[in-house]
Amino acid sequence: MKATSPERVLLEKQKLVEISIALTSETDLHRLLSRIITELRGLTGAQGGSLYLCAQARLTFEVAQNDIIACTADHELACFKYQDLPINDNSLAGYVALTGQLLNIPDVYELSPALPYHFDPSFDQRTGYRTRSMLVAPLKDHQGEIVGVLQLLNAVGSNGEIQSFSKEDETLVLALASQAAVAINTVRLIATIRELFESLVVYSVSAIDARSPYTAGHSRRVAAYSLALAQAVNACQEGPLAAVTFSEPELEELRFSAWLHDIGKIGVRDALLDKKNKLTDQEMEAIRWRFCLASWQSSDPTERQALQEDLVFLQRLNALPYLPPEAPARLAQIAAKHLTGPERRGTAAEAEGLLRVDCPLLTSAELAALLVSHGNLTSREYAEIQGHALQTLHILEKIPFSQSLARVPRFAAYHHERLDGTGYPFHLTAAALPYQARILAIADVFDALTASDRPYRTGASCDSALHVLEEEAAKGRLDKDLVELFISGRVYEQVLAGAAPA
Ligand SMILES: [Fe+2]
Ligand SMILES: [Fe+2]
Known part of the structure; x- marks a missing residue:
């Protein structure tokens, strides 16, 4: 019920300040919209109110409140059966969204048939409620964009009777509607940024994984x-x-x-993340080629047989998650063997001093990897993987x-x-x-x-x-x-x- 005039002016001023602060601090969209309707109903003495937001050329129903038809928030949609509306001049809200004009209607059942918009009586028919006066206002942001539409219905006068919304109500609603629109935009922007950040996190991390x-x-x-x-x-x-x-x-x-x-x-090498043996697949392949070459160069069948057995030993050891006691001595023997190639003659080779290929059958890094006694990572590789936490x-x-x-x-x-x-x-x-x-x-x-x-x-x-x-x-x-x-x-x-x- 509306307060008397001098009291009301003071109350309105206080309320407007309070509401402005409250609107800017609300971060949940549904709570914000409910708050807007609640506060505006308090200021204008409206029995009910609803709010739509503009989204992709439609008005999406968001909030409805009514003192007479009590509904919990969860049942708003089911109870009020409001539906999303197209933005055109058929409905009151659609007309306001389309034109940006405020409608202050003393009795929605007395609307001239000549007007493009009309009142939808289905809510009244379903509930037995009688809608009479309505104030339908655009929620315009600071750039004049219409963010949504709010509807207040049945202003209750000091005598308890339903009356028209006053000029004062119009001014109040429009003043608050623009602040509400800015607050709605802010909350939506925060939600968009949050969703964007969430997507970036989820997709980039999933890609790394x-x-x-x-x-x-x-x-x-x-x-x-x-x-x-x-x-x-x-x-x-x-x-x-x-x-x-x-x-x-x-x-x-x-x-x-x-x-x-x-x-x-992201900074750990793929080969380490995928490492299932002591050596990576590429390292084992390089060793195999060295043994093939050494075997191909040798004319001694016993030596070739020994190379073949060494390679089989290395392949078995590579897949073991532990180090057999006899392995270090055998590895030392293998590491002492060298692959030596024929002398290479030619200007380029001589200039580089590469007259003879001579490399060990196992590099020192490969030897260290095969000597790992537990698991399949060298201490350097462990350090690299553990470094990810600091990274x-x-x-x-x-x-x-x-x-x-x-x-x-x-x-x-x-x-x-x-x-x-x-x-x-x-x-x-x-x-x-x-x-x-x-x-x-x-x-x-x-x-x-x-x-x-x-x-x-x-x-x-x-x-x-x-x-x-x-x-x-x-x-x-x-x-x-x-x-x-x-x-x-x-x-x-x-x-x-x-x-x-x-
Ligand atoms: Fe993890
Ligand atoms: Fe981790």
Whole structure:
């Protein structure tokens, strides 16, 4: 109900200031639109109101409110059955969107048939409600673009009677409508930038992961596991994690951290990512050619037989994830052999001093790779792969993240840190590792173990992967409470089933 005139003027002024501040601080589009209608109804005493936004030559229905026909937000569409409208002069909202003119109608049932627009009575017919006065206003932004249309209906006078909207109402609505339009544009722009950034992250990270079939899909799954675990923490009612909660912006920050955690792998060579043996395929092929040449040059059948056996030994050793005790001595023997070619005569060869080809059958780098006692990576290769965590930090630190995503570089770069200080690259300990980094570490280990496409192992079964997590937690490397929740809450199941969003 409208207040009396002097009070109303003061109230309106205060309200306008409040609403202006509120509109600029709202970041959720639906909440913003609802707020616009609520506030305008408060200012004009309208019983109901609705709002449409312009999108691709149509008006899309967004919000409806009515004091008499009470509906919850979830049921707005079903209850009001408003539909999207074409932008033409058939409907009141369409006409306003088309012309930019405000309509102030005392009684929608008294509209002249000569007018191009008409009132759609279907809502009244469905609900028994009687619409009488209507104020239909364009939401024009600062450039005069029409962003949408708002409709206020049935202004209630101080006597409780339905009356027409006043000239004062028109001024108020138009003043606020332009601010609302700017606020709507801002929220939409933020949403567009966010979607753009999201697409860039998802597609660039997926492309990096897809460089190797062994890492394809890894970051997406780590994001899904991390989100699922964080949501499980939020749902925790008891135990040490009951006091830990992640807000919506924090969940978003964690999600981006997970998506981006391995972005530093962009600097790791493909051959290393795909490496399944001690030597790369190219290195093994080069060795094979050297042995072929040496065998071809030799006229001694015993020597040729020995070369053949050496090559078979190297090929077997190459595929072993360990170093047999007899291997170092045999390798030393092979490494001492040389491939020597016939003397090359000719100006160019002589000028270069290359009169005779003489190279070892195994280079020092190949020898070092074959002497690796555990796994298939040399210490240099390990260092190169481990360097990706630091690279992740360097890359992400250059991105001007918004305030709410400011910790993404740190969370992402800490995914190989361990609570006992045995991780890398900074050897941080528990006190310096936030929950987000701990969650990422668990998600990363679990996916590394269960993804069946790793080069150095076939996917461990889910149970044995969970067992490894428990062991790591028992050793004080992973967070015990989080691992326990991950397992007892069967957090991983929805991701493995492909049901959890990333
Ligand atoms: Fe990593
Ligand atoms: Fe990873």
